[in-house]
Amino acid sequence: MLAAARAEFAARGFDAVTLRRVAARARVDPAMVTHHFGSKSGLFRAALDVSLDPATEIAAVLPGPLDELAARLLGRLLVLWDSPAGAATIAAVRTALQDEDGTALLRDLLLSQVLRPLAAALPGPEAERRWRVELVASQVAGLLLTRYVLRLEPLASAGHPAVVTALGPTLQRYLTGPLAPASVEP
Amino acid sequence: MLAAARAEFAARGFDAVTLRRVAARARVDPAMVTHHFGSKSGLFRAALDVSLDPATEIAAVLPGPLDELAARLLGRLLVLWDSPAGAATIAAVRTALQDEDGTALLRDLLLSQVLRPLAAALPGPEAERRWRVELVASQVAGLLLTRYVLRLEPLASAGHPAVVTALGPTLQRYLTGPLAPASVEP
Numbered sequence: 001m002l003a004a005a006r007a008e009f010a011a012r013g014f015d016a017v018t019l020r021r022v023a024a025r026a027r028v029d030p031a032m033v034t035h036h037f038g039s040k041s042g043l044f045r046a047a048l049d050v051s052l053d054p055a056t057e058i059a060a061v062l063p064g065p066l067d068e069l070a071a072r073l074l075g076r077l078l079v080l081w082d083s084p085a086g087a088a089t090i091a092a093v094r095t096a097l098q099d100e101d102g103t104a105l106l107r108d109l110l111l112s113q114v115l116r117p118l119a120a121a122l123p124g125p126e127a128e129r130r131w132r133v134e135l136v137a138s139q140v141a142g143l144l145l146t147r148y149v150l151r152l153e154p155l156a157s158a159g160h161p162a163v164v165t166a167l168g169p170t171l172q173r174y175l176t177g178p179l180a181p182a183s184v185e186p
Numbered sequence: 187m188l189a190a191a192r193a194e195f196a197a198r199g200f201d202a203v204t205l206r207r208v209a210a211r212a213r214v215d216p217a218m219v220t221h222h223f224g225s226k227s228g229l230f231r232a233a234l235d236v237s238l239d240p241a242t243e244i245a246a247v248l249p250g251p252l253d254e255l256a257a258r259l260l261g262r263l264l265v266l267w268d269s270p271a272g273a274a275t276i277a278a279v280r281t282a283l284q285d286e287d288g289t290a291l292l293r294d295l296l297l298s299q300v301l302r303p304l305a306a307a308l309p310g311p312e313a314e315r316r317w318r319v320e321l322v323a324s325q326v327a328g329l330l331l332t333r334y335v336l337r338l339e340p341l342a343s344a345g346h347p348a349v350v351t352a353l354g355p356t357l358q359r360y361l362t363g364p365l366a367p368a369s370v371e372p
Binding site for chain 1: 293313320323330331336360
């Protein structure tokens with residue numbers, strides 16, 4: 001079932017995949033897919049071997065003042081990534097980046113489970129919100145790469161407050177701050 | 187020679203490797219290593235299959251006002267990465283990240299050829315300068331990952347001015363701006 005799921009997600013993208021179609025490809029009953037993985041999102045994360053549920057984590061940091069969202073988001077990410085489940089997720093991300101199929105799955109996971117829910121919580125026009133959350137992704141992905149994969153020191157050993165103090169204002173500006181004169185919006 | 191170089195760099199790190207030792211491992215004359223690769227840095231980049239010379243690129247953006255360094259750096263990076271040599275370098279980076287040896291080589295390349303020269307151009311105490319350039323690395327590495335590897339839209343297709351306007355202030359703050367109260371320095 002996981003092999004069928006990986007093939008379907010890679011070929012069609014998260015939105016177009018149905019549990020029924022994955023079941024058909026795996027030659028099992030659709031009820032069996034639901035029984036084992038609960039939902040399309042659960043199947044997707046199992047296919048990517050990502051043990052954390054990003055949508056749940058995003059939902060957990062959204063409540064609260066919007067002007068402190070960056071600090072909540074970053075604080076939560078650091079706790080997660082420094083946990084055993086986070087280390088497994090980072091390893092899965094690294095594996096996924098090795099080929100185009102895995103990279104496409106990862107992009108879909110990010111867009112559907114993280115960036116869209118985050119964008120939905122921001123004010124403003126949709127195009128601007130999409131731009132803002134991708135800027136956030138660009139800083140967060142780089143923190144993951146430099147702190148946990150490349151393990152650059154002193155960043156790899158820095159305490160959470162130091163990281164939040166340094167990167168928090170960046171993320172908050174991307175989320176809600178002034179970004180650009182209109183002439184250079186993408 | 188390249189296999190010997192990869193093994194030496196992975197085992198010892200950039201600083202400890204000598205051309206003589208690589209030649210000995212490859213069972214060739216040291217002059218032959220120099221003839222083919224010019225220098226330890228050239229051999230290192232050949233071992234990683236990185237066609238751009240990061241040290242040269244860094245040296246090219248350092249001259250000029252310090253408070254515009256971020257814009258020069260980011261503008262240059264975007265031109266490089268959007269070039270054929272840049273695409274090859276990004277592919278090499280992606281390959282290097284697949285295993286621990288490649289990741290260690292990449293970390294050494296970043297530290298010795300990019301971050302140290304960049305840190306040397308900044309004012310302030312050494313520990314602070316090292317922290318600042320790693321924050322820069324965290325944003326730049328994430329831009330590479332999201333724009334060129336994950337190809338998140340609209341970021342992947344955004345024009346250079348839009349990217350520089352959005353990320354430039356972040357990098358300039360990391361390079362020369364206020365970062366943190368002293369109590370949360372790492």
